[in-house]
Amino acid sequence: MSLVKVQGLTLGYGGKIVLRDVTLAIDSGEIVTIVGPNGSGKTSLLKAIIGALQPISGKMHYKPRLKLGYVPQKLHIGPTLPITVLGFMRLTDSVSKKECSAALDKAGVPDLLNRQMSQLSGGQFQRVLLARALIGDPELLLLDEATQGLDQSGSASFYRQIEEVRASTGCAVLMISHELHVVMSASDRVICVNGHICCEGSPSIVASAPEYKALFGSGTEGALALYRHEHNHQHDCLDPMHSPVSDNRSDS
Amino acid sequence: MLDDFMIRATLAGVGVALAAAPLGCFVVWRRMAYFGDATAHAAMLGVAIALALELSIFVGAMSIALLMAVTVSFLAGKNYAMDTLLGVLAHSALAFGLVAASFLTGMRIDLMAYLFGDLLAVSHSDLAVIWLGVLAVIVMTVWRWSPLLISTLNAELAYASGINPKREQLFLTVSLAITVAVAIKVVGILLIAALLIIPAAAARNLAWSPSSMALIAAVIGAFSASAGLGGAYLLDTPAGPSIVCVAALIFAVLITVKRPT
Numbered sequence: 001m002s003l004v005k006v007q008g009l010t011l012g013y014g015g016k017i018v019l020r021d022v023t024l025a026i027d028s029g030e031i032v033t034i035v036g037p038n039g040s041g042k043t044s045l046l047k048a049i050i051g052a053l054q055p056i057s058g059k060m061h062y063k064p065r066l067k068l069g070y071v072p073q074k075l076h077i078g079p080t081l082p083i084t085v086l087g088f089m090r091l092t093d094s095v096s097k098k099e100c101s102a103a104l105d106k107a108g109v110p111d112l113l114n115r116q117m118s119q120l121s122g123g124q125f126q127r128v129l130l131a132r133a134l135i136g137d138p139e140l141l142l143l144d145e146a147t148q149g150l151d152q153s154g155s156a157s158f159y160r161q162i163e164e165v166r167a168s169t170g171c172a173v174l175m176i177s178h179e180l181h182v183v184m185s186a187s188d189r190v191i192c193v194n195g196h197i198c199c200e201g202s203p204s205i206v207a208s209a210p211e212y213k214a215l216f217g218s219g220t221e222g223a224l225a226l227y228r229h230e231h232n233h234q235h236d237c238l239d240p241m242h243s244p245v246s247d248n249r250s251d252s
Numbered sequence: 253m254l255d256d257f258m259i260r261a262t263l264a265g266v267g268v269a270l271a272a273a274p275l276g277c278f279v280v281w282r283r284m285a286y287f288g289d290a291t292a293h294a295a296m297l298g299v300a301i302a303l304a305l306e307l308s309i310f311v312g313a314m315s316i317a318l319l320m321a322v323t324v325s326f327l328a329g330k331n332y333a334m335d336t337l338l339g340v341l342a343h344s345a346l347a348f349g350l351v352a353a354s355f356l357t358g359m360r361i362d363l364m365a366y367l368f369g370d371l372l373a374v375s376h377s378d379l380a381v382i383w384l385g386v387l388a389v390i391v392m393t394v395w396r397w398s399p400l401l402i403s404t405l406n407a408e409l410a411y412a413s414g415i416n417p418k419r420e421q422l423f424l425t426v427s428l429a430i431t432v433a434v435a436i437k438v439v440g441i442l443l444i445a446a447l448l449i450i451p452a453a454a455a456r457n458l459a460w461s462p463s464s465m466a467l468i469a470a471v472i473g474a475f476s477a478s479a480g481l482g483g484a485y486l487l488d489t490p491a492g493p494s495i496v497c498v499a500a501l502i503f504a505v506l507i508t509v510k511r512p513t
Contacts (some may be wrong), residue, residue, distance in 0.1 A: 068270075075409065
């Protein structure tokens with residue numbers, strides 16, 4: 001059975017509708033990515049699923065006692081707030097130090113337990129957020145642009161971590177990203193939204209769909225190829241054909 | 253024992269410092285320093301209304317402080333930034349309060365007592381009201397500690413954990429209004445924000461966790477209250493400002509301490 005089922009969902013703020021008539025279901029163990037331009041309603045959709053936004057109309061069904069893990073879009077812990085990684089992970093659930101340690105291992109950042117949150121690098125911080133979401137073995141992991149502020153190789157490795165987590169725990173993943181090329185290779189299914197669901201399907205189907213191309217242009221297909229290329233890179237920077245492309249990428 | 257005015261004053265000062273410490277930490281973490289200051293200023297209008305209607309000062313100050321806090325939260329983000337709204341509403345309320353107080357010709361009211369506190373005149377009943385408010389605030393902050401912290405970090409993260417950050421914000425607002433009301437007698441309307449912020453800010457350099465910061469702030473606050481009062485007695489200086497001076501000196505010393513990593 002589906003973990004979450006959304007039927008005819010319409011979302012908005014103060015009378016302004018941002019997302020209309022969305023129907024989708026997330027099954028256990030699948031990685032689903034929502035892509036869409038700014039203001040397309042993708043973050044609102046995720047907010048509705050975690051209960052932070054009341055829908056205007058439509059129905060949401062959750063598997064009974066569904067355990068969610070949520071990785072927020074942006075979280076800033078400034079130096080005014082002293083809190084260790086362990087303290088942060090135990091904030092709302094009473095979990096043992098051992099469980100926190102195990103979650104950090106899964107997220108690929110062991111040995112951070114006693115560090116101050118404000119002293120972590122961007123990549124470490126996102127992985128600690130991931131580790132926190134993994135506590136209690138969630139059946140569904142929700143990620144809202146979880147790699148904002150990370151560079152391209154940082155986010156690629158973050159998404160590889162997500163794939164690893166799914167492989168080891170079997171949890172489903174629903175994520176939002178604007179880094180289409182990086183995310184798409186990790187997804188089983190892609191849903192493209194822009195005020196409504198434009199198209200959905202496997203990454204390759206969506207990437208070649210006319211609705212998708214109309215929104216993002218066909219250039220992203222090139223980026224997808226680029227990512228695959230980077231994924232199994234073999235020092236091909238010696239190849240003169242590739243160097244200008246790599247330069248472009250690091251500039252963007 | 254409670255018949256000695258110095259003991260009553262110390263108990264009142266220490267009590268308010270204890271309530272203000274954990275609340276002050278949230279004020280610092282959530283960048284609500286100006287919000288706290290504005291809520292306190294608004295209490296002047298509450299004092300004037302209470303005097304005119306012969307109500308309890310505590311009730312008047314708390315009601316207006318609460319009303320101000322809720323109004324600001326409601327209006328913020330519409331057409332004005334939070335700090336602009338606070339500037340408009342808080343200073344207006346203070347001005348209206350001062351003007352309204354001047355109409356109360358029937359009685360001679362000592363404005364200085366409300367603006368800068370009147371700690372040495374704390375009566376038995378004042379002390380009872382202050383400690384009731386203090387206990388309410390301490391119970392509320394301890395009870396809501398983790399939900400408040402997670403809401404402070406990120407609203408969506410709170411929702412995902414089944415916590416409504418708007419409800420938590422309300423707890424904080426009510427606690428702030430109560431603290432403002434009980435602190436008027438101790439440090440006065442103009443210096444309440446100092447009692448919230450300075451001990452928390454001074455505690456930061458010694459703290460390693462959120463709760464340690466609140467506890468250290470409580471110790472600093474309580475010490476400042478006792479030492480400030482003692483100093484005021486010896487040097488014949490105003491009690492409220494003396495307490496804030498001690499806290500400020502502690503802050504100045506602790507700011508040189510290297511943060512634990």
